[in-house]
Amino acid sequence: MPHDNKNIMVVLSSPSGVGKTTITKKIQQKYQSFKLSVSHTTRPPRSNEVNGIDYHFVTNKEFEKLIQNNEFYEYAKIFDNYYGTLKKSINENFKNYDIIFDIDWQGTKQLSKFKNLDLLKIYLIPDNKKELKKRLIERNQNTKEEIQKRFNAYAEDVIHWSDYDYILINENLEICFQQIEKIISNEKKISSISAQVAQ
């Protein structure tokens, strides 16, 4: 249900396999005010994914047409597939909802250039690299080659954590979620106070 307070935009990024998707889903379940930004992608759907809910799955041709028409706030090629955030869906939803973005560091950089989007940027890291590989294998969503590719991208990914407002360690999902809840609730208070000041 839409809400009355001033809305906020939260960006969650992490190397692949750190638990970001689980956390974004938990935020949505806990806070009715939050909508997940559903990205477009050319990646094929996984068996548990639903078109329009997890992603909008499109062809390369369709994605490239959207790029040409300047319809994205941001897009990036990640692990050989395109991923992007449409301007239209964010502009419509932000009137009534807080938004959460599950996007990579390239997308975060591009979004940050839009001064009309006031972003709270959170970067999640694993407690160690070994644990990351274990999680990528355990979640059983990728082929061996894809797991290796995602694992290899780790070093290139984490160097961008300095672009974020908070860096959190996801050693324990519940504790990490509690930390995010505190950050979000603080940000919502700040944003509502600053709206009052501006009146």
Ligand code: 5GP
């Ligand atoms: P996956 O294939 O595991 O769903 O996602 C791979 C990576 O793409 C993740 O880091 C995810 O955050 C990122 N991603 C998902 N949607 C978008 C998007 O719209 N833009 C960008 N830049 N990255 C995205």
